Each structure stands twice: as C-alpha cells, then as structure tokens.
Amino acid sequence: DTAVSQTPKYLVTQMGNDKSIKCEQNLGHDTMYWYKQDSKKFLKIMFSYNNKELIINETVPNRFSPKSPDKAHLNLHINSLELGDSAVYFCASSQEMGLAGASSYEQYFGPGTRLTVT
Amino acid sequence: KNQVEQSPQSLIILEGKNCTLQCNYTVSPFSNLRWYKQDTGRGPVSLTIMTFSENTKSNGRYTATLDADTKQSSLHITASQLSDSASYICVVSGAAGNKLTFGGGTRVLVKP
Numbered sequence: 221d222t223a224v225s226q227t228p229k230y231l232v233t234q235m236g237n238d239k240s241i242k243c244e245q246n247l248g249h250d251t252m253y254w255y256k257q258d259s260k261k262f263l264k265i266m267f268s269y270n271n272k273e274l275i276i277n278e279t280v281p282n283r284f285s286p287k288s289p290d291k292a293h294l295n296l297h298i299n300s301l302e303l304g305d306s307a308v309y310f311c312a313s314s315q316e317m318g319l320a321g322a323s324s325y326e327q328y329f330g331p332g333t334r335l336t337v338t
Numbered sequence: 339k340n341q342v343e344q345s346p347q348s349l350i351i352l353e354g355k356n357c358t359l360q361c362n363y364t365v366s367p368f369s370n371l372r373w374y375k376q377d378t379g380r381g382p383v384s385l386t387i388m389t390f391s392e393n394t395k396s397n398g399r400y401t402a403t404l405d406a407d408t409k410q411s412s413l414h415i416t417a418s419q420l421s422d423s424a425s426y427i428c429v430v431s432g433a434a435g436n437k438l439t440f441g442g443g444t445r446v447l448v449k450p
Binding site: 224260261262263264265276278310312326327328329330331332 | 372379380381382383384387425427437438440442443
C-alpha cells in the first residue's frame with residue numbers, strides 16, 4: 221500500500237494557468253507538508269498542516285494556496301502559473317508536530333509531482 | 339542564518355567499497371539531524387534521525403555519527419551496492435519554531 225501518494229506525477233502546463241496537485245496519506249498522521257525541490261535539488265518547505273490547521277507558511281507567493289479537507293489530504297492549488305514555478309513538488313506527512321513547527325518524527329515523502337511551466 | 343552544508347557534492351565509488359559523506363550545520367538551537375536517501379525520480383526516504391544526545395546510529399549498512407559540539411555529522415556507507423546510487427540529504431531540525439533546514443545533498447554513484 222502506498223503511504224503517501226500524489227497526483228499527478230507529471231504536470232505540463234502553460235504560463236497563466238491554474239493547476240492543482242493532490243496528496244493523500246494513509247498512515248494516520250496528523251501533520252502534512254508541501255515541499256518544493258528546485259533544479260539544484262534543494263528542498264524547501266512551503267506549508268505544513270496539523271489536523272487541518274495551517275502551521276507553517278513560508279514565504280510563498282499568494283498564488284499558492286494549500287487546502288486540507290481532512291487530515292489525510294493536503295492539496296496544493298497554484299494560480300497564474302509562472303516559469304519559475306517549474307520544480308518537483310513533494311508532499312510529506314509525519315506523526316505529530318512538536319512545538320511551533322519543529323518535529324522529531326520521521327517524515328514520509330510522496331513520489332513527487334514534476335511541474336513544468338512553458 | 340540556519341545553514342546545512344554537505345560535502346562532497348558528488349562522488350563515485352566502486353561496488354563493495356566504503357564511503358563517508360559529511361554534513362556541517364549552523365542551525366541553532368538544535369533539535370535533531372536526519373539523513374535521507376533520495377533515489378532519482380522519487381521522494382526522500384529517511385535513513386536515520388539523531389537527537390542531541392545520540393552520537394551514532396545505524397540502519398543496516400548506513401551508519402550516521404553526530405558531534406553536536408562541532409555541529410558535524412557524517413554518513414558512512416559500508417560495502418556499497420549498486421542500489422546505494424542516490425542523493426543523500428542531511429536535514430537539521432531546530433528547536434521551538436525553527437523549521438527543517440535541508441542540505442543540498444551528496445550524489446553518490448556506485449559503479450560495478
């Protein structure tokens with residue numbers, strides 16, 4: 221069984237479009253995350269949710285809006301896509317989040333969504 | 339500024355040989371340090387998590403060390419296998435309010 225799944229795996233779209241990436245985890249975790257991995261392979265956290273509540277919101281343009289309908293799902297909607305949004309986006313989950321965003325629990329990552337904006 | 343630096347950026351080793359990857363960090367205060375393995379086209383997979391009080395932790399042929407005083411960690415791969423070819427990412431978690439800080443990774447290629 222897949223622990224953390226993302227759809228789609230690949231997404232090619234034109235500038236200005238709006239797109240969504242979905243993420244689901246079946247691990248029973250309380251906390252979910254979105255990360256962006258750029259061409260240099262650096263992973264940067266974008267958002268994290270704990271029990272459907274936004275905990276971490278890094279300096280991410282307002283065009284990015286996460287939505288958590290329940291604690292097993294964390295979707296990422298992106299408006300007005302730009303060339304610089306091209307990257308691999310990873311969803312992750314962990315059992316629990318500690319104080320103010322710090323977590324000692326192992327994070328499980330999804331397979332990633334490669335977004336290409338043309 | 340919290341930073342995690344890894345070295346080397348990449349390395350090539352022969353199958354069966356050992357290698358050691360380095361991670362230096364400036365994250366403070368410190369909560370824990372993790373090593374992840376990321377295969378091409380896949381998400382990172384956790385290898386080890388070490389807290390302040392732990393000096394070494396093993397996961398099969400992977401052994402991580404931590405020196406919290408010098409803010410250094412290493413990941414040692416013993417008797418490398420072709421499947422060890424991947425990027426290895428060092429991640430440091432700060433305490434109370436600090437997020438995870440990721441290193442740029444070391445790309446390891448194991449050749450037969």
